[in-house]
Amino acid sequence: MTTALDRTRALLDQPAPDPIPGQLDLTRSDMTTDHQPENWFHEVGSDHCPHGAEPDRESDAWDIWADRHTGSPQDVYICLDAPAGEACGACSSEDGEMVPWASCRDRDHARPRPASATTAHKPGIADVGSLECLERECEEFFNDDGAELPGKTTCSHMREMEICLGCSPDPETSDLPPVVAWTDCTAQAAPTP
Numbered sequence: 470m471t472t473a474l475d476r477t478r479a480l481l482d483q484p485a486p487d488p489i490p491g492q493l494d495l496t497r498s499d500m501t502t503d504h505q506p507e508n509w510f511h512e513v514g515s516d517h518c519p520h521g522a523e524p525d526r527e528s529d530a531w532d533i534w535a536d537r538h539t540g541s542p543q544d545v546y547i548c549l550d551a552p553a554g555e556a557c558g559a560c561s562s563e564d565g566e567m568v569p570w571a572s573c574r575d576r577d578h579a580r581p582r583p584a585s586a587t588t589a590h591k592p593g594i595a596d597v598g599s600l601e602c603l604e605r606e607c608e609e610f611f612n613d614d615g616a617e618l619p620g621k622t623t624c625s626h627m628r629e630m631e632i633c634l635g636c637s638p639d640p641e642t643s644d645l646p647p648v649v650a651w652t653d654c655t656a657q658a659a660p661t662p
Contacts, residue, residue, distance in 0.1 A: 503559040504575035509567050510547040513538050517551035571638075571647045574600045590635035590656040595648055598627040633657075 511517035520537060523546075524530040541547045542558075557573035570576075576599075601607050602624050609624035611617055633654035638646035651657075 504557055504573050505559075506555040506570040507558040507561075509553040509556040509561075510541070510549060511551035511553050513546040513548050515548070515551065517553070518548035519550055520548060572600075573647070576600075576647050590633055590654050592631050592651040593634040594629050595632045595637070596623070596627055597630045597632075597648055598624070602626045 513520075514522055520534055523538075524534050537549050538546055539549065553567060555570040556567045557570050557575070559575070560568035560573050568574075599607075605617075607624045607626060609626075610621055630648065631651040632648045633651050633656075635656060636649035636654050
């Protein structure tokens, strides 16, 4: 048994650390664990697949072709050289088509904020919640008869979060953009010990 393997096992046996205030808490009970980013690929034979049609299975060309193509959980053959981007597996499964990770209904999204002349990596405060809440489709916006409650502007699922203004998409180009917590900004200077 190697020292690295022992250390890895010891780390895996430790409980997860408490989230840092303002950081997205993936251990919250209202977050689902099945909404995760997945790499998606275009189908075999699409315009994005550079290999062309499947060759005869008895030919030498088929072995080379088969190395770059595989089945997917969606029961289609995909080309590993034709990435389609990151998608939310759960939303895509529910919709029956690829849902980009940025459009995941279960991720934190923000209400549009006033546009800034700079896209510097600095903290800012945004009201965040699920797309259902931001689009006023949450059950708290309706009475027991299903009628919309006039004057209700927010629900209990909404919260303020410190985000990185540089990493989060520009509100002018995205209606309800997904956000990046300030603590998750990769451009921040590392703290000096």
